[in-house]
């Protein structure tokens with residue numbers, strides 16, 4: 001801003017301070033109106049209804065603290081991955097390579113553990129959970145994050161610099177990454193208990209570390225998306241790439257960073273998965289990408305980019321999990337969960353689009 | 363900021379000794395086989411409104427994008443205050459104090475007005491967080507100061523604004539940041555009578571601050587009303603220049619259509 005503008009502005013602000021300028025600037029829409037216009041509240045209400053219904057149908061089984069905390073543990077890894085995917089989808093991109101990221105995260109960690117010699121023979125991969133050290137855990141973590149970083153960097157490069165549509169770019173790295181994982185493991189999974197404390201320990205009494213980590217990731221994702229300049233730019237790129245370019249944002253570099261975030265989140269998911277399940281899982285995780293995309297879409301993040309709701313993603317992770325768990329507990333064939341999630345997904349996106357169409361006068 | 367000596371005559375074709383705030387010299391720009399600019403020249407002086415007129419497809423928007431760092435010219439020179447500059451992206455232009463309201467507005471529809479106004483120059487807290495409240499405050503204040511028709515709610519995405527309101531956001535953004543030259547590509551095209559009046563007032567305000575204003579419009583009476591100088595483009599090159607009072611609607615139409623020229627094209 002020029003000095004003269006600034007000076008004038010300041011004078012203006014000064015003059016308005018006592019009067020109603022803040023009231024003018026921020027007329028908080030009524031709670032009711034916000035509830036009605038934000039689809040997150042609809043999905044949140046739906047989730048709460050589900051929880052209430054299952055609690056009523058299976059008293060003493062579904063709504064118990066132990067069942068809910070088990071559920072929280074079960075969704076923790078998907079939560080971590082989905083927060084990363086939220087950033088990718090916010091740019092109007094997509095990341096199908098999540099299973100690769102998870103598996104490479106597991107495999108890189110396992111490989112590193114398998115190369116750290118332990119006093120008394122053998123390697124860190126064979127060590128028991130109670131004998132592990134912070135060094136082994138950090139080495140494995142670094143390996144997982146690096147795996148995710150590599151995958152994300154390749155995705156970002158192919159999307160942003162080679163201008164390959166994200167769907168195809170990440171379809172390519174999905175296959176490629178799975179291949180690398182299989183090659184590194186020679187097609188065989190390996191077990192390790194060295195990372196168990198990460199998943200099963202309780203840094204805060206009563207809360208499994210896995211859940212704690214997921215909560216931290218959600219908070220970081222929330223701040224990163226909704227409060228930071230980086231998040232603002234992510235949404236701008238997703239909303240109108242050309243507008244972002246015209247104001248001088250380095251769109252390609254930004255996209256690269258966003259895909260790296262997606263990759264690192266998957267790699268970290270792999271680390272957690274290895275810690276939780278005590279084994280690599282090459283050949284597994286095949287639908288994790290679709291589950292993550294489902295969660296993000298259920299949560300109100302627009303697949304067309306520009307609009308993202310990190311807390312919505314959290315809700316989107318929980319709805320399918322609650323349906324699955326609840327159906328099993330009340331004795332409904334859990335295959336119905338797949339159908340129910342499909343229906344809910346389509347309805348959620350439909351409501352969101354109706355709302356947007358009503359709002360956009362383009 | 364340079365102040366203007368009103369006794370000096372900036373007009374065309376003899377330009378006098380004043381230095382243009384922004385000048386294009388013999389710009390050539392092709393898109394594949396389409397030659398959008400064929401040696402286009404243009405000058406805008408500080409404290410003056412220079413209107414750029416021409417038929418659809420004459421190359422006005424392309425010339426503007428070449429002068430604001432969006433396109434790099436195939437040949438020719440851009441000068442700021444008489445010094446040749448290279449602008450390889452819009453950030454370079456912004457660094458020189460040149461701001462542009464593009465014909466296609468270039469707003470992020472999903473972001474609110476303040477986010478758009480401050481996009482790429484966010485006010486920060488703790489280095490990496492946005493200072494949302496302060497940006498909204500300054501946006502509201504500057505909208506008010508610039509007399510831009512105020513937008514109801516600064517929280518809603520600009521996608522929900524009317525065409526005129528979106529136009530206002532784009533204009534306010536440029537006016538807020540420009541310190542040397544402000545370029546507006548058909549800023550009144552989507553506006554009603556009252557809004558148009560406000561934009562023309564705003565142009566006066568910005569000119570009074572000593573900025574060079576470049577103004578593209580198809581509305582010739584409006585051009586004659588607001589412009590200190592008029593430059594006419596046809597088929598990718600300048601064909602005529604007029605000072606205030608030298609042109610009328612008929613003569614402008616004649617130059618736009620090729621029946622009249624007072625310029626030897628390169």
Ligand SMILES: Nc1ncnc2c1ncn2[C@@H]1O[C@H](COP(=O)(O)OP(=O)(O)OP(=O)(O)O)[C@@H](O)[C@H]1O
Nearest residue numbers: 393396397398416417418419420421422423424425
């Ligand atoms: N990105 C582009 N790719 C290809 N051709 C283009 C591009 N931009 C402009 N052109 C062509 O260049 C010529 C000049 O276009 P330009 O938009 O500069 O005209 P204009 O004078 O601004 O017209 P209008 O008054 O309709 O806005 C046209 O023939 C147009 O089709």
Ligand SMILES: [Mg+2]
Nearest residue numbers: 422423465547
């Ligand atoms: Mg144009």
